[in-house]
Amino acid sequence: MSRRTSPFSRRTDWPRQTNRITCVHEELKEQNIEIIDLTVSNPTRCGLAAPPEFLDALRDPAGLEYTADAHGLLCAREAVAGLFARRGLTVDPRDLFLTASTSEAYGFVFRLLADPGDTILFPTPSYPLFHFLGEINDVELGFYPLTYRDGWRIDMEGLVEALHPRVKALVTVNPNNPTGSYLSEEERRHLNKIAAERGMALISDEVFYEFPLGDAPGASLAGNAPALTFTLGGLSKYLGLPQMKLAWILVNGPEHLAAEARQRLEIIADTYLSVNTPVQCALPAWLSQADTVQAPILRRVRNNWEHLNREAAGLRGTQVLRAEGGWYAVLRVAPVRNEEEWVLKLLSKYHVFVHPGFFYDFEDGPCLVVSLLVPPDDFREGIGRVLSRVEQQSGS
Numbered sequence: 001m002s003r004r005t006s007p008f009s010r011r012t013d014w015p016r017q018t019n020r021i022t023c024v025h026e027e028l029k030e031q032n033i034e035i036i037d038l039t040v041s042n043p044t045r046c047g048l049a050a051p052p053e054f055l056d057a058l059r060d061p062a063g064l065e066y067t068a069d070a071h072g073l074l075c076a077r078e079a080v081a082g083l084f085a086r087r088g089l090t091v092d093p094r095d096l097f098l099t100a101s102t103s104e105a106y107g108f109v110f111r112l113l114a115d116p117g118d119t120i121l122f123p124t125p126s127y128p129l130f131h132f133l134g135e136i137n138d139v140e141l142g143f144y145p146l147t148y149r150d151g152w153r154i155d156m157e158g159l160v161e162a163l164h165p166r167v168k169a170l171v172t173v174n175p176n177n178p179t180g181s182y183l184s185e186e187e188r189r190h191l192n193k194i195a196a197e198r199g200m201a202l203i204s205d206e207v208f209y210e211f212p213l214g215d216a217p218g219a220s221l222a223g224n225a226p227a228l229t230f231t232l233g234g235l236s237k238y239l240g241l242p243q244m245k246l247a248w249i250l251v252n253g254p255e256h257l258a259a260e261a262r263q264r265l266e267i268i269a270d271t272y273l274s275v276n277t278p279v280q281c282a283l284p285a286w287l288s289q290a291d292t293v294q295a296p297i298l299r300r301v302r303n304n305w306e307h308l309n310r311e312a313a314g315l316r317g318t319q320v321l322r323a324e325g326g327w328y329a330v331l332r333v334a335p336v337r338n339e340e341e342w343v344l345k346l347l348s349k350y351h352v353f354v355h356p357g358f359f360y361d362f363e364d365g366p367c368l369v370v371s372l373l374v375p376p377d378d379f380r381e382g383i384g385r386v387l388s389r390v391e392q393q394s395g396s
């Protein structure tokens, strides 16, 4: 008798039940109830799409020619090097690899660094997609804590506890999604020391780097010399163009390691050659107009952030956690109910949708996460509803 086996891999056996929050959200939408969505963070749906003239750059006839280059076309990499030059950093285009997305860039770097069973450390709380990106690439996920005092910082003791011989790399999200914390100079030094001592790589996701909520961003790992370092960025945030599917990996570190990494990455990238040519040809023109898109995004997130802080000041029940950059804000609310109950209450009774902290693995709750990209009128109305309901229900 033949034994029946599943044709599917264990790594893709994810639980797929719809959670309660999504069910309630769907039901309300079916009833045509208008919901203020404070979670939208797709710039093309928030009135922050690039101007239509951006499409002109896609008409370059060079886009009709195909040249296979594992790194991506030189003209596009030179344009990416130019954006680092704006930060005052000289980047050699040979240290750059283009990918179709930052998610794909993570996949390439994980494949480069980790064998099945090796661990990569991720910050917590952070970006929920890491669970999937790790599992799809056969990476064991380890976590190091960020803790909040009057700002979010890496808990260095917790980080050291998370280290073990099979940790191959550490991911930092700079600034982090959704806590909005940049790396400090001191944290950068600590990470470099640990990574160099242990022969471990650093992966710095800097997709939100250009969006400080204050005057200046924090420390960057682009150009980092003491440890093998991969700095990731991409158009989905840099120019608010997620649909154009272009991102980059910058490789730095001690030259013998960086050279080996480049050669191995060349083979990974050459296997896919996943970035399309018209977008690469359009990149120099787009990046030369970065301010056209970045300035309105920055204005939006800063105005919403200021509004939120102004409105929450002095109100009972809500603490806006300090953030330094990025597109999100975290509200710690009165512990009169748990995060799921808060989100369901706000959604079903007050028709405003926020994310619960547990989507991002927050531990000190209850926390609610909102996007700062939400159009101003919706943001004001939605935040008004959240703050007043929380104050009302958090007692005296």
Ligand SMILES: Cc1ncc(COP(=O)(O)O)c(C=O)c1O
Pocket (backbone or CB within 6 Å): 100, 101, 102, 103, 104, 127, 173, 177, 205, 207, 233, 234, 235, 236, 242, 246, 247
């Ligand atoms: C921290 C972080 N990294 C990466 C990404 C994904 O970027 P991409 O669209 O380039 O895959 C996101 C998307 O929200 C993100 O928040």
